[in-house]
Amino acid sequence: MTSSKAHNNPVTTEIIRNAFNAIAEDMNASLIRSAFTPIIYEGKDCAVGLLDENGDVLGQSLGLPLFLGNLSLCVQIVAEMKGWDYYEEGDVVLLNDSYIAGTHLNDITVIMPIFSNGQRIGFATSRAHWLDVGAKDAGSPTDASEIYQEGMRWPPTKVYRRGEAQEDILNFMRANSRFGDALIGDLHAQIAAGRTGEKRMQGLIERFGYATVTAARDDIFAQSSALERKAIAAIPDGEYSAEGALDNDGISDKPVAVKLTVRIAGEKMEMDLTGSASQTDGGVNCGYTQTISALRVAFKLLVNPERPVDGGTFLALDVIAPEGSIFHAQEPAACSWYFSSLGLLIDMVVRALSSAMPERAAAAHYGDSMVTIFSGKDTRNDDAFFVAVEANCGGWGAWDGDDGQDCLINNVNGSFRDYPIEVFEHRYPMRIAKYGIRQDSGGQGEYRGGNGSYREYHLDGDTNLSLWFERSVTRPWGLSGGEAGLGPKVEILAPDGTICDDLLKTSAMALKAGSIVRVATGGGGGFGDRAQRSAERLESDRANNFIA
Known part of the structure; x- marks a missing residue:
């Protein structure tokens, strides 16, 4: 679906911008209030995103930064795998594959396409940590050496197809968790969040019209992209680096090297992880999409942090992570503790750029x-x-x-x-x-x-x-x-x-x-x-x- 060429006045654009984020906040509140397990309703281990028909971010709520960075990537990767027509009205698509979503198997991504008058107008997405997905140890194992020990692994799977629950799939999921009923309860909490986003987005289209909403979207994206390129251009061109190491991978005592090079050239920034450790036996590995997400967090800490994230954000950032490294893991690498290297990596971006951006470091x-x-x-x-x-x-x-x-x-x-x-x-x-x-x-x-x-x-x-x-x-x-x-x-x-x-x-x-x-x-x-x-x-x- 192509966007309209209509133009809005700035006031209308700001109203719609805030509406996008308000919809996401409503989604997040629905998820937290509906959840069955305290890791979601008390810990808030979740995030939601409202996306446009192309899978780009319109609005997002407060949540885990690592989740917010790649919900749009998941929607787009599934479309690359299966085609955009795979998303049908009434579908609920679930996935947790670490090599697609990037995180560990406990983090469940739910994608729900939003339709209006038979046309796809966006997506309501969420990710939440499920307490137990059938790993060898309750919760999440700390000593897994391959992903098969970490629980059930789902590629993109329709748990609702055109509005109809796929009971055989839901029963399989329930039977393979130590807390099967709570697992299904948390799934339906994420679906409730999606239904909230669907209803609010449809209402926004009814109020302003599709052409006005998409014109505002285009203006918002263009503003974000221009502001970020300007901010990058203010950083002195050059190559900046930092190195560190994790204690170990949870199996051996050997430190796990993390190496980063940041390159600034005009209005573009490149973050290169070449030289970091090859994927390990222990679960400190992650999929490439999650590496992109973590570096987006680091980027946003330093570059134009006052502006909310949307589909115009990060267009000037390129990420390089060699295949087979801890940051671009391949099957059967374990990924339960993927975030350990990413927390270190975010700090390293700040350290690398501290001389170029001392006022923000x-x-x-x-x-x-x-x-x-x-x-x-x-x-x-x-x-x-x-x-x-x-x-x-x-x-x-x-x-x-x-x-x-x-x-x-x-x-x-x-x-x-x-x-x-x-x-x-x-x-x-x-x-x-x-x-x-x-x-x-x-x-x-x-x-x-x-x-x-x-x-x-x-x-x-x-x-x-x-x-x-x-x-x-x-x-x-x-x-x-x-x-x-x-x-x-x-x-x-x-x-x-x-x-x-x-x-x-x-x-x-x-x-x-x-x-x-x-x-x-x-x-x-x-x-x-x-x-x-x-x-x-x-x-x-x-x-x-x-x-x-």
Whole structure:
């Protein structure tokens, strides 16, 4: 479908621009309120996007930045695979294939075409983390060596075809999850979000007409593209680089190299990952679309960050990731922990461009999601099986002007939230005895890096523990003489008094009732010489117990 050549006045364009984003916010609210599992309705591990008929972004809500960057790519890739006519009115298309969507199998993308008077006018899309998709370990395995161990893998699949539920497919899905009913419930929450987007988009077309809406769309895209090219042109031409490494891939002890080169030439930017590690046995790999998405996040941090993302955004950005590398993984690479390298990579983009854009550059943040997974039987609930998956907040990097933020979620997760203690203790057979700011974890400098957090879990029953804590090798670095932040730390105290304090990753570790698990996340890097820190800031730090 081609767009109209009609022209709008600026007021109409702004009304429609805000309508696009309001529709996306309504979709997101519908998804969160309808979800069955707390990782969505409490943690907000989800995102939605309203797209045009070509799969380009019209509006999006607050959500996980890594999800928002590639929902449009998924729609377009499926169209390349099957043709645009594959999308029929009333369809609900589901996919989670890591080599298409880029993320791990727990992240489910739902695509719903929107029609008006028999014509496709757009798409309502969403992505949400499903608690369990049938992996070898509950939730998500930390030691998988191939994707087949990570759960059910779906290529583009119509779970509703022309409005009719495909019950055989839904039953298959239900039967292959440890929480089958909740899985289907979360699917229908995503469908509800899509129906909300469909209704609102159809209403917008009815109000303004298709020609006016598409003319506004074209104006919005053109504005975004022009502003971004102008912003890139203001960066000095040249080649900028940064290097880092993950601690390991969860199976071996070998660090995983990440190498980045950023090239600026006029109004174009290229990000090249040549030289990064080949895909690993462990699950730190990701599909190419997710790499594009992560680098779009980094790009948006630095280039025209005030303007919302739309289909005119990122046209001046090219991404190179060699096939077979951790950033362009091929079957059968495991991908459960794909985001570890991406959080590091986003920080590295900022580091690489810090000399060219010092007014926007910040030191590194704590970097990883720092995930705990508790699973077992809940004796309070007739031994019902439970899985508790939670990301932990940490410290962000300081910048030339202020300290880094304390205890904020990492850059790949955006609006993700940790569970309220009351909700956690109500749902799961354990108690959170301590929760607070990890003192002295932020890097020192004229401006201090943000501090990480700590939590202490007391287990009321026998429980399996999986951990994924990162960034102890490439610690969150400082800038302009600022010091690095601390890395993460985990301590497990058994009922007999035995202590294990050198473990950052483990898979389904059996712990006895009465065990205590203490987790602490890293802090952000500092900025500037610590000798230049003001007496007033030091006094405030001590008064608030940010430093000893």
